[in-house]
Amino acid sequence: MAKREMRKAIETGCPDGFQYMHPLMVKNFGQWKTHDHPRPGVLRHIAKSGDAIWTVRAGTQRILDVFTLRQLCDIGDRYADGRVRFTIRSNIEYMLADEEKVAPLIKALEAAGFVVGGTGNSVAMISHTQGWLHCDIPGTDASGVVKAMMDELIDEFKSCNMPNRVHITTSCCQINCGGQGDIAINVQHTKPPRINHDLVANMCERPSVVARCPVAAIRPAQVNGKPTLEVDEKKCICCGACYPPCPPMQINDPEHTKLAIWVGGNHSNARSKPSFQKLVASGIPNNPPRWPEATAIVKRILRCYKEDARDWERVNDWIDRIGWPRFFELTGLPFTKYHIDNWRGARKSLNASSYVRI
């Protein structure tokens, strides 16, 4: 059989962004002077040259079909010089040289169902991953959770009434692709994996699965004469790390896969060093299609933060000031033994002083 001629890839890597950049941004590259925030969803940047550029930000469904993508392009062609960019939280941004077009652009976006906002001290678009739509190990969906929550938080996306910006993230397993957030809604498994011993030998590279376990709870075994793996269930922390390299070690469970909520993750260096999120609630049912229990807790935390935090305090700054006892008191969430860390480095999270809030 004749060998098929294969096309050789052109290994260009990351494309040059200048070819697609708005001409005013090219012209004033590195020469911006200041910005202001005329209304939620709109930024105005002023260059040293005196040029001004308006940015209009809009939230979308993130999983875009080509019709929606073309609709966003049509709006860009009509009102925004045909240039767009996307933010790290998957909002679309239109750049305009002409202030006159800002209001008609907003009108066109809203008429098409997109949501203008997500700037300044708003609840930003929830960052999320693939979930049941495309991931191989998800405990829950991602786009669905986010859609259901953003339906409830849309007014906070469209306004800037929070003490500072609020970044919410979701993740469908404990690997946490959604990342750190002021509020993070993450899957938390509560039972060890259920192992299909007939499949392990053929599907899994057993030594690397053993090596993957953070608590050395997995060991080689023989079941029904077949080589397989077994889990010491007393040691197992139900993290699910064995499941990606070994699919017969099923960690997901319709009932025992729960959601947990974490707060105070902050990537910025402003006011204090970047911080990791901390556990505040768990045992929340994974309840499609609209996950009302998780949304209710998120809204409760947001309400307390909005009422009690001072201007410019992110969630972590706010809790640093009021202390954890007050946080649990304000939110009405239970404080349990599971909140006390016992992983490596846990000692640094214990109170080794007489500083108490009583």
Next chain:
Amino acid sequence: MSDEKKHATPMLDELENGPWPSFVSGIKNLRDGHPSGRVNDMANDLLGQLEHSYETRKGYWKGGTVSVYGYGGGIIPRFSEVGQQFPESKEFHTLRVQPPAGHHYSTDILRQLADSWEKWGSGLVTFHGQTGNIMFIGATTENTQKFFDEINDYGFDLGGAGPCVRTSQSCVGSARCEQSCANEHKIHRMLVNNFTDDVHRPALPYKFKFKISGCPNDCMSAIERSDFAVIGTWRNEIVIEQDQWKKYVDKKGRQHVIDNIITRCPTKCMSLKNDDTLEIDDRNCVKCMHCLNVVPSALSPGEDRGVSVLIGGKRTLKIGDLMGTVIVPFMKLDTESDYERLVELAESSIDFWAENGLEHERCGEMIERIGLVNFLDGIGVEVDPNMIDHPRESSYVRMDGWDEEAIKWFEQKRDQSLAAAGSPFGNNTTD
């Protein structure tokens, strides 16, 4: 498509309610409104499988091995475990495609990508995944190659997947932000495009990510989400326009300024003078950005700009979360040779980790295991007090090399002050 062929989706239908745009409606439009029968059928079976996941609360995709000719990665293979029930979407691979630096697009190029994608794929796309790739979600094994060939011809290339250098991300930065202290665009492309081979052919212990933020606000979450974080910063005085500052004080009032700016400074280096001007003890400023964020009309980053480099950020698996650690407190990026030094630092870091990291061990985890000093030794970087929060608290260490190390420190200090004498902005690096 006839109604009886359409899978019923009562749970997903509930996600068409409410004011936020619905991805379910989008997939239904592909099923019902797209001229291609292939796209209609794929969307229908995708909805069917997703509804099945909603009903049973489980996922049904499995990985595998799919790539394009000549590459080893860049595709997320997905084969359905319930493909008999949903055959038209049983192969549903994602192509990770590297976006232009800064995520800028013309509507023309987006339309061109949309045209290619509906020809070969499902018609579903995300700008962008959490690592920063354009995610073209849903192609058969055969069409993966065809789609790649088509977009590769007009300038797009695959990103990383697997144990390799991953697609990078940089903020809008110099293109539109007054806080930017660096050319993120250039750093991004120089770094990641130096490692194209390591992006396309996974052969490292695990993933390795570069992220670039133009200032310490770190909008790209580089410190907590990347193995090699480049953060724009400066080292001379914050530029204060006292007239603008006084206008701000006048408008907002002193109490507001004291409560929201002066007392929020993490090193207490600011003071509001009796005449309402601002004084900053820049020697103690740690470049946190708070005051610049609050009053961008009056305050700007200093003009002696460069970058800090932090190594080893990552999420939980396997030893717990790690933030990046400073390994270069400050370096200038003015000349081509400055940029080359940054690329060389990345090369020596990756080489050392490739040599010494265990399988599935991120760079930060390796540093945790062997200690920062051994890593610095391996990449030829000298220690600096900016790398730590505080010196060691434990006396359990062998220190018989103390005298030589102390001499080295004083020699370095002498060399730096000699170098500083020859430059308008002082010495080029402190590493």
